[in-house]
Amino acid sequence: MDAQTKRNIVIVGGGIIGCTTAYYLTRHPKFNPALHSVTLLEATSIAAGASGKAGGLLALWAYPSCLVPLSYRLHKELAAEHNGAQRWGYRRVGCGSLAATVTTSDIRARAQKPSSAPTDNAQLSELPIQSTAPDETTKEWEKLPKQDDKAAGLLRESPLPPDLDWIDGRLVQYYEEMGAPGAAETAQVHPFHFTNSMADLARERGANIKLRAKVTKINDTKTSGVHSVEYEDRDTGETHAIDGVTDVVVAAGPWTGKLLPRTRVEGLRAHSVVFEADVSPYAVFTDIQLPVDYIPEHRISQGQKRRHKGNVDPEIYARPFGEVYACGEPDTSTPLPATADEVITDQSQCDDLVAYIGTISPTLAAAPVKTRQACYLPRHMRFGEQRGPLVGPTSVPGLWVAAGHTCWGIQNGPGTGYLMAAMLFGDEVGEEVGKLDPRRFKV
Ligand SMILES: Cc1cc2nc3c(=O)[nH]c(=O)nc-3n(C[C@H](O)[C@H](O)[C@H](O)COP(=O)(O)OP(=O)(O)OC[C@H]3O[C@@H](n4cnc5c(N)ncnc54)[C@H](O)[C@@H]3O)c2cc1C
Incomplete structure (x- = not known):
């Protein structure tokens, strides 16, 4: 991906996955606010779902192994960089x-x-x-x-x-x-404060965060991929469209399957x-x-x-x-x-x-x-069984998914956001991450 190309990236969902993705996009070395726009659309408020109501346990023995060590380390680094102990209660437990x-x-x-x-x-x-x-x-x-x-x-x-x-x-x-x-091997954060801090830090670097904006449709063409996103302003009931979109990251947690049924995230x-x-x-x-x-x-x-x-x-x-x-x-x-x-x-x-x-x-x-x-x-369910999260590109150009983190989404949030930003900017990510590639599941 050419870093000089204009990018109009829309993230759907202001849970931990959407917010860490916005954070790492706006801190990526190739991020240029003059060329790259990042908009996060959240249907309710930041961390309104599981990301604000989870326990917040972080553990090196969590799963999947392709995310856990990276994410555990990133939690530690984020806390050191942004005073996470005071701001979101990062500590050993x-x-x-x-x-x-x-x-x-x-x-x-x-x-x-x-x-x-x-x-x-x-x-x-x-x-x-x-x-x-x-x-x-x-x-x-x-x-x-x-x-x-x-x-x-x-x-x-x-x-x-x-x-x-x-x-x-x-x-x-x-x-x-x-x-x-x-x-x-175990630490913790207060997930509501952590997720909100990630949103605030992304906003400080130029991410545009819209609340009470419920995405209703992602439009694409078979040839050129995604091009626009429609959302409902839940205060006015009006429908708006963002045109000229180059990338959409669906990080809508359990609602991901409502927007993209083939993900089977519920x-x-x-x-x-x-x-x-x-x-x-x-x-x-x-x-x-x-x-x-x-x-x-x-x-x-x-x-x-x-x-x-x-x-x-x-x-x-x-x-x-x-x-x-x-x-x-x-x-x-x-x-x-x-x-x-x-x-x-x-x-x-x-x-x-x-x-x-x-x-x-x-x-x-x-x-x-x-x-x-x-x-x-x-x-993320397949044949009645719970599978690992989906993280990466789909078969539609410009459409990405980061969802289905089950009971380890707080632990694995920073790792997921970091990898999503890397993939969006065309960096190589480890082969292991391929296990989470949505295309393996026909998404
Ligand atoms: C009881 C419980 C305890 C847990 N404890 C832990 C723990 O200790 N450690 C741990 O690592 N994990 C824990 N988890 C798991 C963790 O909470 C989740 O994996 C994680 O929060 C998922 O984050 P998310 O961003 O994918 O989804 P969510 O937090 O659900 O966020 C999705 C967001 O998308 C928004 N949205 C949905 N549809 C749309 C739309 N159409 N348009 C715009 N926005 C939309 C929603 O409003 C929501 O804010 C726990 C989970 C539960 C249920």
């Missing part, structure tokens, strides 16, 4: 997996003896216990697929770290640290909650065995049955800026809505999460819950 068993008598004993941790135990005394036989309608807990076989192989036994004091160690059967001991809803609590920095994958007769209080008061058979696996991440994030299982009950601001949050799923976490963490049982939310995980 411990990470482990634990199994805990909570019995009815544990809960009762805690409720009767509030002496060791008065505030926490006061809350725990409110944990409801109801004598009910397990019923046929309860379901097994499902997991977001963060821990693949490779990640599981990195588990090694270790005692509960002494500073992981916000989990009740008496209930924990084992704790296994994730990653090699002492190696800096969404899977998942709920999460955010507690106000300043605790030691650990990300914890849990496996909690609940008492057989335990029903969360909100379900009792609504005359509902319990939802799970006994084992629940919420992921809990201490986060910068005095908060703790936790996410639950994905669910297929509610299809992807037209825009991110129309996502429906099922409050009872959030309340389940809060209740389950309260059984093993007196600290979090006592902490205010400041956010209950849901978002859609972007997944």
Whole structure:
């Protein structure tokens, strides 16, 4: 690609993938604002979808291997260059997996003896216990697929770290640290602040970011490829067109399949909650065995049955800026809505999460819950199976896709943005990246 050629690049989507692509385009050595224009169209607001509602865990043992080491390094470099520690909470975080068993008598004993941790135990005394036989309608807990076989192989036994004091160690059967001991294999960012910072930094270098601009059509001809993009201004309802477009990068997360059905990128809803609590920095994958007769209080008061058979696996991440994030299982009950601001949050799923976490963490049982939310995980599906993200050119000249990052899009955002910018400016990228080439999947 001749760097002297005029380029009119439109990015669809202001999640982490769209924003890091805008950032790296405007910082590419060949970027010349006199010749190259970068416009990002976002249907709602920056990080309105999963990029603002994710946990923010970064891990060298994540997948796919052609993105992870690059992206993990870029996170570190971005934080060093732009004061990421203050700006978006970049920091090292411990990470482990634990199994805990909570019995009815544990809960009762805690409720009767509030002496060791008065505030926490006061809350725990409110944990409801109801004598009910397990019923046929309860379901097994499902997991977001963060821990693949490779990640599981990195588990090694270790005692509960002494500073992981916000989990009740008496209930924990084992704790296994994730990653090699002492190696800096896990870190974290606050994804909402990170994504917004990337957008701001891209804007500072000349990217034009339009909010509430929903792309409705990408026009192309068979011979010359993409040439214009139509979008709806959601404030006025008017349709506008950007003509003379040379490149379109579709980074619309789970909505990518709505614009380009042949990508088969779709969404899977998942709920999460955010507690106000300043605790030691650990990300914890849990496996909690609940008492057989335990029903969360909100379900009792609504005359509902319990939802799970006994084992629940919420992921809990201490986060910068005095908060703790936790996410639950994905669910297929509610299809992807037209825009991110129309996502429906099922409050009872959030309340389940809060209740389950309260059984093993007196600290979090006592902490205010400041956010209950849901978002859609972007997944690239083929023949009923989840595949890796799509990153690269399509068979239509000038049409690019960067989407389908499943549960590692925050970890892999900078790497994806960097590679997209490199490909758009005609740089060679490693052969391994070819595995993500959308054309391999007939896109
Ligand atoms: C519960 C949960 C926890 C997670 N935790 C982690 C984690 O700890 N670590 C990690 O690495 N990853 C995590 N992830 C995954 C990560 O959040 C996603 O992979 C990532 O945010 C995807 O980013 P994206 O930019 O592709 O999509 P999105 O964040 O969904 O952004 C897409 C954007 O496109 C916009 N858009 C859609 N259609 C249009 C249109 N037609 N016109 C204009 N704009 C449009 C949307 O409004 C949205 O803002 C988690 C995901 C979930 C669900």
